[in-house]
Every structure is written in C-alpha cells, then in structure tokens.
Amino acid sequence: MERPKVILLDAVGTLFGVKGSVGEVYRQIAQEFEVEVSAEILNTTFLQSFKASPPPIFPNAELHDIPQQEFDWWRKIALNTFESAGVLSQFADFSGFFSELYIHFGTAEPWFVYPDVLSSLIDWQRQGIELGILSNFDSRIFSVLQSLELSSYFTSITISTQARAAKPDPQIFAIALEKHNCPPEAAWHIGDSIIEDYQGAKAAGLRGIWINRQTTS
Numbered sequence: 411m412e413r414p415k416v417i418l419l420d421a422v423g424t425l426f427g428v429k430g431s432v433g434e435v436y437r438q439i440a441q442e443f444e445v446e447v448s449a450e451i452l453n454t455t456f457l458q459s460f461k462a463s464p465p466p467i468f469p470n471a472e473l474h475d476i477p478q479q480e481f482d483w484w485r486k487i488a489l490n491t492f493e494s495a496g497v498l499s500q501f502a503d504f505s506g507f508f509s510e511l512y513i514h515f516g517t518a519e520p521w522f523v524y525p526d527v528l529s530s531l532i533d534w535q536r537q538g539i540e541l542g543i544l545s546n547f548d549s550r551i552f553s554v555l556q557s558l559e560l561s562s563y564f565t566s567i568t569i570s571t572q573a574r575a576a577k578p579d580p581q582i583f584a585i586a587l588e589k590h591n592c593p594p595e596a597a598w599h600i601g602d603s604i605i606e607d608y609q610g611a612k613a614a615g616l617r618g619i620w621i622n623r624q625t626t627s
Contacts, residue, residue, distance in 0.1 A: 420601030421545040455494035465576035480548040516550035518557035531563040542566035578610025
C-alpha cells in the first residue's frame, strides 16, 4: 500500500472517546442541579435526540456568530434529551445547567485518548505524513485537542460548523485537502463511522479506513 501524503482523522470515537458514556456525564452534572435520572435512560434519549437533529452546519452564519449557533444546536439536543427522559421540568435552572455541561465537554475531563493513538500519530509524523483533523464536531475541538495534548500532531483542523458542510458531504473532504494542497487519491481518511467516514471518504476519492471502537464487554 503506497504511503499517503496526508492522513485525515475523525476526532470523537476515533482519537478520543467519552469516559463511561454521554448519559453518565449528563447524569453527573444534572445531579449537581438536583435532578436525578439514570445514565442508561439519558444515554438512550441522547442518542435519539442526536440522530434526529440536523447536521451542525450553519450556511448563513457569520464566522463570529458560529460559536453561539453551535451552543444553541447542542442546547436543543440536551433539551430534547431531558424532555424525552421525562425530567426537564425538574430543572430550576436549565440554562445554568446547560452552560456548565457545554463548558465541561470543551475540557479534557470527560474524554480519554484511545491507547493506540499516540504511537500511531508519532509513527506517521516520523514518516513525514501530514496529519489533519476532519470532524463534524464544533469549535470546542481546539480546546479539547489542546487539553488532551494532541494539538501539536495536526497541521490542519476542519470542522463542519466552520466548513459549512458535514461528512459524508464530499465538499468537507475537499476543503480539508485544500489546506494540504493534496489530491484526494494521495490521502487517507480514518474514522469510526461507516457512512460519514468510510463511505464519505471513498465517495470523495480518498482511501477510507474504518476503525471499530465499539468495545464488546
């Protein structure tokens, strides 16, 4: 297999994952606001809410308005998560709760780096391969990568909210590759989603590599 010029990597579920589950993190912070609900229920309602939401792209937003749009996008998901769990009315201050939750996910605290990541990044860097992040995450990616000490490995970061396109749209792959002045056939994209990462990359002319992070316990 010929060595690529560039490897683009997905972020959440590929480089790093949530400790425990999203439901567990939501439960812990909700508890600080005196709302009791099980992590399992929250995880189920979160996944339903997340899947039902439109992709995080804001085609008409000015660049300086994007962080607020991202915040509102996630707020709606969290609102639906707790509403579906039947506990939304228990919050005395949902806005305060959500602000804390949102800030929390922009830190290292809820995340862990998968054990094979650092050695792979170091190895690719040693081979002179350029590395980029290509993610449907939001602007918090910058603070998360920084706090997980991963920033220094990447020469580009492309996120859907800023690119105004989300994977599997070929446009976001093209935007990412442009930053490296690299044709699609000289690049790989590695990610944990068959549709967004593997099929998306192939449709955009890159080599798609699917990584299965689903741990079977």
